[in-house]
Amino acid sequence: MLAGVLYALVAGLMWGLVFVAPQMLPEYPAALLSVGRYLAFGLIALPLAWVDRAGLRDLSRADWLEALKLAAVGNLLYYLCLAGAIQRAGGPLPTMLIGTLPVVIAICANLRDHQRDGRLPWLRLLPSLLLIAVGIACVNSVELDALRRDSGVDLGRYVSGALLACLAVACWTWYPLRNADWLRDHPGRSPRTWATAQGVATLPLALLGFVLLNLLPGAGDSGFAMPLGPQPVRFLLLMAAIGLFASWLGTLCWNEASQRLPTALVGQLIVFETLAALAYAYLWRSEFPAWLTLLGVLLLVAGVLWALRVKPELVAAEGHAG
Secondary structure (H helix, E strand, O other), rough: OOHHHHHHHHHHHHHHHOHHHHHOOOOOOOHHHHHHHHHHHHHHHHHHHHHHHHHHHHHOOHHHHHHHHHHHHHHHHHHHHHHHHHEEEEEEEEHHOOOOOHHHHHHHHHHHHHHOOOEEOHHHHHHHHHHHHHHHHHHHHHHHHHHOOOOOOOOHHHHHHHHHHHHHHHHHHHHHHHHHHHHOOOOOOHHHHHHHHHHHHHHHHHHHHHHHHHOOOOOOOOOOOOOOOOHHHHHHHHHHHHHHHHHHHHHHHHHHHHHHHHHHHHOOOHHHHHHHHHHHHHHHOOOOHHHHHHHHHHHHHHHHHHHOOOOEEEEOOOOOOO
């Protein structure tokens, strides 16, 4: 249990980095940030794949197809939606909506996986879910109040950012549940090998996306300097950093946590990503959070700790022999 929680914490710290990148490169299209990040992830995975070639050879065609699906939805599509949401609605709203993932995933996993993992009693789980939800509301209320006071906000752009953030939530509700299915169905396989396989599967998708972005009519007509933009060195270094730390290391740590913890519990530990993203955002702004934000952080942590005290109850097999 402790090892699983620590792995989930490190994954959250790594994944929080991806919320800062769109704010550091606001002039870059979300699609370019997405394919750039995962091109870096795929290239980083190649030497790792050579080291782990024996484990990768054991993967079947069905396994590689699953890795491709996870890469397309949980990597490229998720980050395309998230980066676009942050650039359109600012950091607070997307962080708030992504922060609902612990609640959304816990509910979905408890409904779907109770036969495999045991059922977390709803009445005992409810206080932790409420603490997390109230904590997320507190953390974001200060930011949203400031945003409402800004008369220059484009409502249409803001709404489109909210919709993109909701799509990102959908992608990352599907991804950890589907990823946990594969890991739990293959307990003898290395989480490191599976993380590397997803990186290898991501590379051709990201490469195709990068080529299409550069071939699209009018790609350079907006004054944006394709293919690397107006800050090529910063772009390359940032993509390499989040490709290594957020994509590969974060996925590896999450896989380790997914093999050790019930899906309903590991889903709630995504709250670490929200906390890390908020911390990095305030560091980037050189601001100290308001007291209501700090209260929200404490509620989030309390909700996670409460959830870890809830033990799954075995469920009798459904159906009877005829």
